[in-house]
Amino acid sequence: MTNTNEFINHLASKLGRPTPIETPPPVEISVPQYRLSNTEERASIFLQNWQALGGKGAIVKSDNDMLQCLKEWFGDLPVTWFKDNPQALIAWDMLPSIAESAFSTLNWPLTRYTQSSLDPRDRYSIAAHAELGITSSDLGIALSGTIVMNSDPLRGRAVSLLPPRHLAFIETTKIRNNLFEVLEEISALGTPPAAIEMISGPSRTSDIEMDLSIGVHGPIEVYVVVTDN
Amino acid sequence: MTMYNLTTDQRVDKALADNFLRQATRRATDRLRNNKYKASDELGNWEEWRNAGxxxxxxxIANLDFYLHQLIEQMEKRGVHVHLAKTPADAVGIVRNIVREHDAKNVLKSKSMISEEIHLNHALEEDGAAAVETDLGEYIIQIAGEPPSHIIVPAMHKTRQQVADLFEPIAGHALSSDTPTLTRFVRIQMREQFLRGDIGITGCNFAVANTGSIVMVTNEGNGRMVSTLPRVQITLMGMERIVPSFRELDIMLNLLARSATGQRLSSYTTILTPPKKSADSDGPEEYHLVILDHNRSEILGDKLFRTALNCIRCGACFNVCPVYRQLGGHAYGSVYSGPIGSVITPLLEKDWKKWGHLPYFSSLCGACTEGCPVRIPLHDLLVKLRMRKTQSGHTPQVEQQIFKAYRYLFTREKTLRRALRLGAHLQWPFVRNHRITGGPAPLSNWTKSRTLPMVAPKPFMQIWADLNNKR
Incomplete structure (x- = not known):
């Protein structure tokens, strides 16, 4: 094991000067960033890019829209799933109220991931056997069709990872133009959460003969509902 | 591991005779390169992004000591165990100890070039705690016992049938070789491993100094699995892999995703600020960061080559290199291949005998330099490495003798004239269509694969003299 000071001093000697005490002045960065003119446009471009990556998406404006959208995507599947597995829908502890009320109207009971078991391995197993993982999303990126999720105690990171399908809810006003704006906003919060997950479409690989294949490890199907109040 | 025992010439011959490899290399590099063009053109101002990068x-790099110190402080403040490794052996020892301490049986790995650089898997295998590679491409070459042939698509050289053949003994039944079948097999096979994992080992694309964060990009989601499920995580990073803050991270992530695969962002970009908060349900409780020097500090102190540390491991230089395109990665013989591999391998390994051939795996066309998103003057560094190699006295005897003879002749006018006249006579048995096509050693070293222009029957010096006489 090498001592930190020794390690750092060695680098300073290679750079031919003592290690600066103050943070070096940041470099100037000037790149023209991608910008759209309004929330509506951002939501629509976000959705377009998300779909281009192979995700499903819709903008909903009312409770009724939400019900229609979920029914259209999943139909009677959840009812079939519940027959084999009452924990088929695994979710964060809290979802946007429009989503919570839609699930209760549809009578699709949600299993709350963090409360599903005290033992982490059991929780992973429950999430891995679920059919659909349901989360919200803190921010979105229009340019890349990306949803951004900060970890916290009420939110399992595995919910968006282990089930074969992932459904996320995001408000139109949370969609930013580009990655820069998202990182700027997260920085402003102070210490970042333990994990920030940025997800752009389903799990993909081209490792076998450069042939694109979906769902090698992460979710195979990904859905986003953009809520517009 | 056979290719490790071959000489450079044997590896090159093997690559040139492998039609599938060459076709696959062309296909992969064409695809990746064209995707990159699309993704960089779309920004409309790629050169400004490159400038920023x-x-x-x-x-x-000019402030590496400061930023590394800041990163270590931030990490340690939160209870991350930071380990500093001077050598690959140190890094391997650190990881081995952690694995032993936890008596870990299931060690999972997402992609890490550092783990390849330090040959970690081999060491863990010896301890009976083999780390399972979870990236599909890495998994394939792990079973095959081969090094990566491309930094982004490591199993590019394998046919789907070869992949199916490798998977079959594990599956215990025949597998069809279509991609969905093969990926589904890996999904099921790997799922069990993920759920059982004791320790996750990951690489690090960037480390953010002022927040003490690790940034990891994957497309498959295996990086997320390995950093979410096991109770203990070990991240391996090369000490130069730093950005000052989130502000600079924006630029670097854009350059990386667009240059590597032509994506706007990789499918999964994860920023970890470990360890998990005590009330968090997922994520590692215990986090180890291993920071590797392995002669990077020597490169830092070497002004001629310092820019080699700027690399972000996107692989863009591979995809434009005419030499890589013909040979694929294994002919290089090194863990890092392609133009950047030819630059950093001799510098990291400091062994001209073993790696002296690498700076010559280049036509010096400069496509790598042009393709590099952070503008590393790669072809220029390759020339300087050739110079370094010559200065260190590792040029082959024959080459040394030829250059001595060249120097001797070209500093003695009369002798040169005589030699040229002699050459003009002696060459005739070997001349075909005005080219010298054979000859005795050491000339035959050249002519066995190429030709030389013939010595002019009337030397230029004579033509010049005649012109002067006519005036």
Missing amino acids: ETIRKHV
Whole structure:
């Protein structure tokens, strides 16, 4: 094991000067960033890019829209799933109220991931056997069709990872133009959460003969509902 | 591991005779390169992004001691165990100890070039705690016992049938070789491993100094699995892999995703600020960060080559290199292949005998330099490495003798004239269509694969003299 000071001093000697005490002045960065003119446009471009990556998406404006959208995507599947597995829908502890009320109207009971078991391995197993993982999303990126999720105690990171399908809810006003704006906003919060997950479409690989294949490890199907109040 | 025992010439011959490899290399590099063009053109101002990338990387490297110190402080403040490794052996020892301490049986790995550089898997296998590679491409070459042939698509050289053949003994039944079948097999096979994992080992694309964060990009989601499920995580990072803050991270992530695969962002970009908060349900409770020097500090102190540390491991230089395109990665013989591999391998390994051939795996066309998102002057560094190699006295005897003879002749006019006249006579048995096509050693070293222009029957010096006489 090498001592930190020794390690750092060695680098300073290679750079031919003592290690600066103050943070070096940041470099100037000037790149023209991608910008759209309004929330509506951002939501629509976000959705377009998300779909281009192979995700499903819709903008909903009312409770009724939400019900229609979920029914259209999943139909009677959840009812079939519940027959084999009452924990088929695994979710964060809290979802946007429009989503919570839609699930209760549809009578699709949600299993709350963090409360599903005290033992982490059991929780992973429950999430891995679920059919659909349901989360919200803190921010979105229009340019890349990306949803951004900060970890916290009420939110399992595995919910968006282990089930074969992932459904996320995001408000139109949370969609930013580009990655820069998202990182700027997260920085402003102070210490970042333990994990920030940025997800752009389903799990993909081209490792076998450069042939694109979906769902090698992460979710195979990904859905986003953009809520517009 | 056979290719490790071959000589450079044997590896090259093997690559040139392998039609599938060459076709696969062309297909992969064409695809990746064209995707990159699309993704970089779309920004409309790629050169400005490259400028920003170059400026940031140079700034980080010029202040590497400060930023590394800041990163370590931030990490340790939160209870991350930071380990500093001077050598690959140190890094391997650190990881081995952690694995032993936890008596870990299921060690999972997402992609890490550092783990390849330090040959970690081999060491863990000896301890009976083999780390399972979870990236599909890495998994394939792990079973095959081969090094990566491309930094982004490591199993590019394998046919789907070869992949199916490798998977079959594990599956215990025949597998069809279509991609969905093969990926589904890996999904099921790997799922069990993920759920049982004791320790996750990951690489690190960037480390953010002022927040003490690790940034990891994957497309498959295996990086997320390995950093979410096991109770203990070990991240391996090369000490130069730093950005000052989230502000610079924006530029670097854009350059990386667009240059590597032509994506706007990789499918999964994860920023970890470990360890998990005590009330968090997922994520590692215990986090180890292993920071590797392995002669990077020597490169830092070497002004001629310092820019080699600017690399972000996107692989863009591979995809434009005419030599890589013909040979694929294994002919290089090194863990890092392609133009950047030819630059950093001799510098990291400091062994001209073993790696002296690498700076010559280049036509010096400069496509790598043009393709590099952070503007590393790769072809220029390759020339300087050739110079370094010559200065260190590792040029082959024959080459040394030829250059001595060249120097001797070209500093003695009369002798040169005589030699040229002699050459003009002696060459005739070997001349075909005005080219010298054979000859005795050492000339035959050249002519066995190429030809030389013939010595002019009337030397230029004579033509010049005649012109003067006519005036």
